[in-house]
Amino acid sequence: MREEPILQVKNLRKQFGTGCVECREVENRKLEKNFCKSCGTVYACQDISFDLYPGEILGIVGESGSGKSTMMQCLYFDSDVSSGEAFINTSELEGKNVFELSSQQKRAIRNHVYGMVYQNPVHGLKMDFSSVGNIAEKLIAAGNRNVAEMEATSRRLLESVHIPLHRMKEEPRNFSGGMQQRVQIAKALSNNPPILFLDEVTTGLDLSVQANVLDLIKKIQRDLGISMIVVSHDLAVIRMLADRTIVLLNGKIIEEGLTDQVLEDPQHEYTQQLVYSLL
Amino acid sequence: MSMLEITDFGKRFTIHHLGKTMPAIEHINFSLEAGEFIGIVGKSGSGKSTILKSIYRTYLPDAGEILYQSDRFGEVDLAKLSERQILYLRKYEIGYVSQFLSVMPRTTCRQLVTNALLEMGESEEVALMEAEKSLAHFELDPKLWDSYPNTFSGGEKLRLNIAMATVKKPRLLLLDEPTASLDQQSKVKVREIIEKLKNKGTTLVGIFHDIEFMDGLCDKVFDMQTRQLTVAKEAVGYES
Numbered sequence: 001m002r003e004e005p006i007l008q009v010k011n012l013r014k015q016f017g018t019g020c021v022e023c024r025e026v027e028n029r030k031l032e033k034n035f036c037k038s039c040g041t042v043y044a045c046q047d048i049s050f051d052l053y054p055g056e057i058l059g060i061v062g063e064s065g066s067g068k069s070t071m072m073q074c075l076y077f078d079s080d081v082s083s084g085e086a087f088i089n090t091s092e093l094e095g096k097n098v099f100e101l102s103s104q105q106k107r108a109i110r111n112h113v114y115g116m117v118y119q120n121p122v123h124g125l126k127m128d129f130s131s132v133g134n135i136a137e138k139l140i141a142a143g144n145r146n147v148a149e150m151e152a153t154s155r156r157l158l159e160s161v162h163i164p165l166h167r168m169k170e171e172p173r174n175f176s177g178g179m180q181q182r183v184q185i186a187k188a189l190s191n192n193p194p195i196l197f198l199d200e201v202t203t204g205l206d207l208s209v210q211a212n213v214l215d216l217i218k219k220i221q222r223d224l225g226i227s228m229i230v231v232s233h234d235l236a237v238i239r240m241l242a243d244r245t246i247v248l249l250n251g252k253i254i255e256e257g258l259t260d261q262v263l264e265d266p267q268h269e270y271t272q273q274l275v276y277s278l279l
Numbered sequence: 280m281s282m283l284e285i286t287d288f289g290k291r292f293t294i295h296h297l298g299k300t301m302p303a304i305e306h307i308n309f310s311l312e313a314g315e316f317i318g319i320v321g322k323s324g325s326g327k328s329t330i331l332k333s334i335y336r337t338y339l340p341d342a343g344e345i346l347y348q349s350d351r352f353g354e355v356d357l358a359k360l361s362e363r364q365i366l367y368l369r370k371y372e373i374g375y376v377s378q379f380l381s382v383m384p385r386t387t388c389r390q391l392v393t394n395a396l397l398e399m400g401e402s403e404e405v406a407l408m409e410a411e412k413s414l415a416h417f418e419l420d421p422k423l424w425d426s427y428p429n430t431f432s433g434g435e436k437l438r439l440n441i442a443m444a445t446v447k448k449p450r451l452l453l454l455d456e457p458t459a460s461l462d463q464q465s466k467v468k469v470r471e472i473i474e475k476l477k478n479k480g481t482t483l484v485g486i487f488h489d490i491e492f493m494d495g496l497c498d499k500v501f502d503m504q505t506r507q508l509t510v511a512k513e514a515v516g517y518e519s
C-alpha cells in the first residue's frame with residue numbers, strides 16, 4: 001500500500017513576539033510552558049509535523065493553550081506561520097510549500113481545497129446574512145454564478161445538516177449554538193473541499209446536539225471521503241471520530257498513534273495523566 | 280505458512296506517575312493455521328487480553344514478532360506495521376470483539392452494523408440488507424434492531440459486537456472472553472456462532488476462562504501459565 005498523504009505539514013512554527021537571547025535557540029530555550037518569561041514571547045506551535053491521508057480523520061487533542069487553534073489558523077492561512085512547510089498533494093500544488101504562495105493563491109486554496117469550521121461560529125459565519133446567503137457567499141468565492149443553482153445547493157446542504165427549510169432564510173445569529181455549528185459545517189462543505197478543518201465543533205453543545213454533530217461528521221467521512229483534522233480537548237469526541245490521534249502539549253507533539261492505542265496504551269507521561277483523569 | 284505466528288512476544292507497561300515498568304507478558308510463542316481456532320486460557324491478570332490487544336495494535340507491542348499473512352500485503356509483522364496499514368487491516372481483514380460495547384452514541388443497532396459495511400465502501404442498499412441478515416443470523420430480536428444498544432443485556436451487546444465485526448467477513452477474528460458473564464443459554468448461542476464462523480473458514484483467536492465449553496471446537500489451546508500450546512485432542516477434559 002503506497003499511499004500519499006493529501007496534506008503534509010513539516011516543522012510548523014508559530015510564535016507571538018520576537019524572542020530574545022534566552023529563547024531564540026530552539027534546542028535550549030527556557031520556557032514556562034510555551035512562554036518566555038524574559039521577553040514575553042509565546043511559542044504557540046513548536047515544530048509540528050504530520051501527514052494527513054485521504055479519507056481519514058486525524059484527531060488533535062491537548063489542553064487549553066496547547067496550540068490547537070493556532071495551528072488550525074496557520075493551516076487555513078488565517079495567520080502567517082513563523083516558519084515551516086505544508087504540501088498539498090494535487091497536481092497543481094505538488095511540491096510547493098503552500099505557506100509561501102501569494103495571498104491570491106492562498107485564497108484559491110481556501111476556496112477550492114479547504115473547508116474550515118471555527119471554534120467560535122462568529123469567525124465562520126456572517127451573523128447578519130441569512131444561512132443561505134452565508135453558503136452562497138462561499139459558493140461565489142469558489143466561482144459559482146448561477147443564482148438558482150446556488151440556492152438549490154444551499155438548500156440541499158442545509159437540509160443535510162438538518163436545518164429546517166423554513167429557517168434557511170434566517171440569520172444564524174438567531175440560532176442556537178448547535179445550529180450555528182451545523183450551518184458552519186454546511187458552509188464549509190459547499191465547495192466540496194477534499195480537506196476539512198474542524199476546531200472544537202462540539203464544545204459547549206449539550207450532549208444530544210453533540211451526538212448529532214458527531215454523527216454528521218462521521219457521515220461526511222463515510223459518504224464523501226473527505227480528509228479531516230478534528231481538534232478537541234475532549235477525548236470522548238476524539239475516540240468517536242478519529243482514526244489516528246496527535247497529542248499536543250505546549251505547542252509540541254508529544255505523542256501520536258492509533259486513537260484506541262493512544263487512549264488505552266498511552267506512552268507519554270502527560271498523555272497518561274490525560275487518559276487516567278478521564279477514567 | 281501460518282496465518283498468525285507469534286514469536287518471543289513480550290509487552291511491558293510503564294506507568295510514569297508511579298515511576299514503574301511492569302512486564303505484562305514475556306516470551307509468548309504460538310502459531311495458527313488458516314481456518315483454525317485457538318483458545319487462550321489462564322487466570323485473571325495473566326496477560327490474555329494484552330496478547331489480543333497487541334495483535335489488534337490497541338496496545339503497542341514492544342518485543343518479538345506478530346507475523347500475519349495478509350490478503351492485501353502478504354506477510355507482515357503487526358508489531359511494526361504502519362498505522363495506516365493497521366487501519367486498513369482492521370477495516371478489511373481483522374476483527375476484534377470484546378464484551379464491552381463502545382459505539383457512537385444515539386446510533387441504532389441496525390445503523391451500527393450498516394455503518395461497519397458503509398465504511399468498507401459497500402453501497403447503502405447492500406449494507407442495509409447484509410446488516411439485517413447478520414442481525415438475524417446472530418438471533419438478535421428484530422424488536423431491538425431500531426433501538427439504541429446502551430440498554431441491551433450483556434448477551435445482546437455481545438451478539439451486536441459479533442454482528443458488527445463479522446458482517447465485514449474478517450479473515451482473522453479476535454474474541455476477548457465472549458462467554459464471560461453470560462447465562463448457559465447465551466453461552467450455547469455463542470458456541471453456535473463460533474461454530475458457524477469456523478465453518479465459513481474464519482481463523483479465530485479466543486480467550487476463554489471456561490475452555491471446556493469449547494471442547495470439540497478449539498483446534499489448539501494456549502495456556503498462559505505453562506506457556507504451552509496443546510493440540511485440542513489432548514486438551515479434551517482440560518482443567519484450568
Ligand SMILES: Nc1ncnc2c1ncn2[C@@H]1O[C@H](COP(=O)(O)OP(=O)(O)OP(=O)(O)O)[C@@H](O)[C@H]1O
Pocket residue numbers: 016034042043044062063064065066067068069070071119233
Ligand atoms: N494573537 C495572539 N497573541 C499572543 N498570544 C497568542 C495569540 N493567539 C494565541 N496565543 C497564545 O498561543 C497559545 C495557543 O493558543 P490556542 O488558541 O492555539 O490554544 P488552543 O489549544 O486552541 O486552546 P483552547 O483549547 O483553549 O481553544 C496560547 O498560549 C495563547 O495564549
Ligand SMILES: Nc1ncnc2c1ncn2[C@@H]1O[C@H](COP(=O)(O)OP(=O)(O)O)[C@@H](O)[C@H]1O
Pocket residue numbers: 264265292302303321322323324325326327328329330
Ligand atoms: N493498559 C494497561 N496499562 C497498564 N497495565 C496494564 C494494561 N493492560 C493490562 N495491564 C496489566 O497487564 C497484566 C495483564 O493484563 P490482562 O492482559 O488484562 O490480563 P487477562 O486478560 O489475562 O486478565 C495485568 O497485570 C494488568 O494489570
Ligand SMILES: [Mg+2]
Pocket residue numbers: 068069070119199200
Ligand atoms: Mg482553541
Ligand SMILES: [Mg+2]
Pocket residue numbers: 327328329
Ligand atoms: Mg482480559
Ligand SMILES: [Zn+2]
Pocket residue numbers: 019020021022023024036037038039040041
Ligand atoms: Zn525570550
